[in-house]
Amino acid sequence: MVVNHLFSLSITVSLNAIPMLPSLFVIQSVVVTRLSLLSSSIRAFVMVPQQGIKLAVYLVASYFGDLNAKVCDCLLRRGTLTLANIIMFTDLSGVNVKNCLLVLIHHNCVQAFAVQEDGAMGKLPKVTTKYMALFDNIIHHMRFPKFIEIVSNELGKECEEIFEGLLQHGRLSLNQILDRIKQTANQGNSAEDSVQDNFHKLVQARFVERCPAPEPFLAPPAEEKSSTKRSSKTFKVLETIEQLALAAAAPLESMRFLVDDTWTNPSEEKDEETSHGVTIGQKRKLDSIESDDVSLLADGKKEILWRVNFEEFVRCLRHKACVENIRRRMNVEAGIVLEAILELSRKSEAKVKTVNTVPLSVNAIYDQVIKKEAGLGMNLESTRAALGQLGCEDAMLGTDDSFSIDLKTIIEIAQNEEVESIVLKRYGREAYRMFRLLSRAEHLIETDKIADTTFVEKKDTLKLLYRLWTDNYLQMQKVNVPGAKQSEFLLWKVNKQPLWENVLDEMYHAALNLRLRIAHEQEQEKEILQIPKERLIGELGNRYKRLVKVRIILESSLMNLDGAILLFHEF
Amino acid sequence: MNHSRETSGLKRKKPEPDVNRFLTDQDRAVLSAIKKKEDTGMFKGDIKIETKLIDRDLNKALKNLESHNLIKVVVNIKNKTKKHYVAVEFKPSKEISGGVWYKDGNLDTEHIQKLKYLCSIVTKKAATLDAIHDLLKKRAEPDLKKEQVSEILTSMVLSNELIEVKSTGYGEFHSIPIGTLCYKVASAAGIDKGPKVGAMASIPCGACPRISKCTPDGLISPSTCVYFTKWLDISF
Numbered sequence: 001m002v003v004n005h006l007f008s009l010s011i012t013v014s015l016n017a018i019p020m021l022p023s024l025f026v027i028q029s030v031v032v033t034r035l036s037l038l039s040s041s042i043r044a045f046v047m048v049p050q051q052g053i054k055l056a057v058y059l060v061a062s063y064f065g066d067l068n069a070k071v072c073d074c075l076l077r078r079g080t081l082t083l084a085n086i087i088m089f090t091d092l093s094g095v096n097v098k099n100c101l102l103v104l105i106h107h108n109c110v111q112a113f114a115v116q117e118d119g120a121m122g123k124l125p126k127v128t129t130k131y132m133a134l135f136d137n138i139i140h141h142m143r144f145p146k147f148i149e150i151v152s153n154e155l156g157k158e159c160e161e162i163f164e165g166l167l168q169h170g171r172l173s174l175n176q177i178l179d180r181i182k183q184t185a186n187q188g189n190s191a192e193d194s195v196q197d198n199f200h201k202l203v204q205a206r207f208v209e210r211c212p213a214p215e216p217f218l219a220p221p222a223e224e225k226s227s228t229k230r231s232s233k234t235f236k237v238l239e240t241i242e243q244l245a246l247a248a249a250a251p252l253e254s255m256r257f258l259v260d261d262t263w264t265n266p267s268e269e270k271d272e273e274t275s276h277g278v279t280i281g282q283k284r285k286l287d288s289i290e291s292d293d294v295s296l297l298a299d300g301k302k303e304i305l306w307r308v309n310f311e312e313f314v315r316c317l318r319h320k321a322c323v324e325n326i327r328r329r330m331n332v333e334a335g336i337v338l339e340a341i342l343e344l345s346r347k348s349e350a351k352v353k354t355v356n357t358v359p360l361s362v363n364a365i366y367d368q369v370i371k372k373e374a375g376l377g378m379n380l381e382s383t384r385a386a387l388g389q390l391g392c393e394d395a396m397l398g399t400d401d402s403f404s405i406d407l408k409t410i411i412e413i414a415q416n417e418e419v420e421s422i423v424l425k426r427y428g429r430e431a432y433r434m435f436r437l438l439s440r441a442e443h444l445i446e447t448d449k450i451a452d453t454t455f456v457e458k459k460d461t462l463k464l465l466y467r468l469w470t471d472n473y474l475q476m477q478k479v480n481v482p483g484a485k486q487s488e489f490l491l492w493k494v495n496k497q498p499l500w501e502n503v504l505d506e507m508y509h510a511a512l513n514l515r516l517r518i519a520h521e522q523e524q525e526k527e528i529l530q531i532p533k534e535r536l537i538g539e540l541g542n543r544y545k546r547l548v549k550v551r552i553i554l555e556s557s558l559m560n561l562d563g564a565i566l567l568f569h570e571f
Numbered sequence: 572m573n574h575s576r577e578t579s580g581l582k583r584k585k586p587e588p589d590v591n592r593f594l595t596d597q598d599r600a601v602l603s604a605i606k607k608k609e610d611t612g613m614f615k616g617d618i619k620i621e622t623k624l625i626d627r628d629l630n631k632a633l634k635n636l637e638s639h640n641l642i643k644v645v646v647n648i649k650n651k652t653k654k655h656y657v658a659v660e661f662k663p664s665k666e667i668s669g670g671v672w673y674k675d676g677n678l679d680t681e682h683i684q685k686l687k688y689l690c691s692i693v694t695k696k697a698a699t700l701d702a703i704h705d706l707l708k709k710r711a712e713p714d715l716k717k718e719q720v721s722e723i724l725t726s727m728v729l730s731n732e733l734i735e736v737k738s739t740g741y742g743e744f745h746s747i748p749i750g751t752l753c754y755k756v757a758s759a760a761g762i763d764k765g766p767k768v769g770a771m772a773s774i775p776c777g778a779c780p781r782i783s784k785c786t787p788d789g790l791i792s793p794s795t796c797v798y799f800t801k802w803l804d805i806s807f
Contacts (some may be wrong), residue, residue: 328767329734385741388749421769425778433729452670457678457724458648503771510776513785513793520794549801561771 049135049501051509053077056138058512063141064103067092071100072109075133080242082130101131105214107170108137108307113245114217117344119338129215132242136570140310143562144510147313151207159198163207172212173303174199174259200259204422209256209309216248231500314352318571321563322407330389337386338366339403352570359402362387404426413571418564419503423473430456431464435494444477444491465492472502504568507561514558521550593639597624601632605642605656610664612645612657646676671719686711686723690733690754696743697736697753700724724754730755775802 053076061069074089075081081089087097104110111132116125140147144167152160165180166172172180174196202208205269218241250256319342327335344364345357366383369375378386392403416439424432433454438445451461468474475495480488522529525547528540536544594602604621605613613621619629633656633794636642647655657663672679686707693706704720727733733754738747747753771777775798776785785791793799802803 381741385739388739388741389736417767418769418771421767421772422777425768425772426780429730433726436729448666452672452799453722453725454729455672455678455680455683456668506776506782507771509782509785510771510774512787513776513796513799515772516787516793517799553803557770558772561774564770 049505051505055508056135056513059138059141067096068100068103071097071308072133080130080132082128094474109134111249112215114215116220150313150316155201159202162198163202171260171305171307173305175303203257203259206257208252208306208314211305211307212249216245218244218248312350314570317566322410325410333378333382334386336369336390337371337383338390340365344368355408356404359404361402414567431468438492438494442495447490500568507565511558511561514554518554521547597628598632598635602636602641606658610661611656612667615654647674649675651676662705689728690723690727692731694754694756697755699747699751701752775799
């Protein structure tokens, strides 16, 4: 895909970018890119975040142990597998793999699904259970402190306790949540109502959702008449089978946040199962393991299991990142207005990566602005001005149309700033200006034009551009113009898609490095950590203080870096 | 008497010397080759190839032409060590001299910095390109062109010293038509001066040239990384 993209660029050379070319000329252009030289390996790299996998495996090892990490590593590297295949590739015993899968499913790191496969040698088709690792959910584990902070700020300490339980245990029924709170707080039945109320609050705020189906069945695609159609269809199914499984497993939107219908009858569950596509009399999966989206009670009734809704937290963090960016780039007023708009539109967003906010009238926005403490000093005129700054030019003309904010552009600007900042740090201020010029232009620009616009000496310009190119920050294109005063021109461009993927992978690498360094620092000072605090005086006390400070620096850097990972991967 | 004084003050114009009289055939060949290239001129080596003269004759011809003020040596920004000749009647092209921002083959950083400083002063309040151009012409350089000011502003935007904002017609923009592009100093806009330091750039891995070689148990590893050690020690 990368190579194709570069190839298409070689055809669409912007002639305006080449100064003083003769009117009649023949261009012999050659796309020279570091990425194209490494075609197949880079292609694989672009599709699979290698460092991301390493980080995910490290996180699973830290939270659930080495065996789970091994299973997870196998699934992340090899893709969706059956139980038998996982046993074969990991060299673990069947019992161990089953237990690992149960733990990983319970903690929302793996999803099982059933597919019908053609039987070999004229045998009947059989239904096979497959397991896929949920990369995003694994990485979310290092964001739990951020999620807890959001719940604590929005719903208070009591909701936070319930929420923490769900994070710790992965999936819990309401009864399990009540038992847990009773045990930890040593409260009587009188507190049960308040726990239930707080749980309702969490569900209403969409921070908690019903668990997905344990093993949805994916019906085989309908057979196509034409062979060409069949091949394209098959390719499409192969590409999206994991996404189809996730979609099939997800509870209906109407049920997802429904608390009232907590108790369900086993027969109803069975009906629900058949509705997922398993027909009566169908062969039972041989290698499936018992999993749970419901918990069986002694009287045969089943209880709904609940889990943390990561999607809502990613949405919250996306909104926070947008507001923060606007506040820093524009001003406080624009930040307040955007925050108000996002508060009003949060519930209406169908997906996390929403391009534009839902249209709102200026009066509705203003009403929300003045509800905020920081917005008390604002009036309708300043709200309109802020809307204008946010890109709603109609607001400045005083019309009462509905206003919508382009969130995608805000996210793109934030991504640009992050990469530009790395360029500044690695290559200096002059390279930073060049990179910003090319990043904003989004088309090929000739070397001399770059030097002129950025006020960099021409010979230095070429050196810096070359360094950026060798490190895959830029794409270069040579254009030969026979008969011209200058026969060869070098054109440059920022090819964002592969670069952003490269930067994201480096961020995963850096996040893993920070975690490894934290572990290393802990290991170095493990003797001190075993000594009671009151005995930590003199040199020992200084070492302890150093360790505390080092951990604060490393952990806060990790949280900031995670914000950047979210920016490139989730927003 | 006055008349005679006036007339005596007038000097008889000397006839223009016919320089051709002092030029040899070789000189004329060299001059013709240089003139043919107009404002781009020629390197000495290229003249030698074109005229097929030996070094001694070529040097003599060039010296003679220079002494009669028919050609001049200019600094070519692409190769400052080689001598580059242009006929006196032509102004060296932008490719040779580098353009208005170059002086003697080098970027005129003093001039650029001066203009940048002036721009940062006049954009403490949001201002349009036209307004900034007028102010700079009045206060500093009457000959300054609008394109030059635009180039300075673009460079300042690229280095995050200035920000581009569109007029809202409200507050400081009250006299500027709505939607007009304005420039404003980043610090005056309530934004920290200079570019944002990103999360990746603020840790050692963000600037590490060896990150691709770094592995948990390798020669370069986060546990033994000297950049990490230095960073954590400095952070105290």
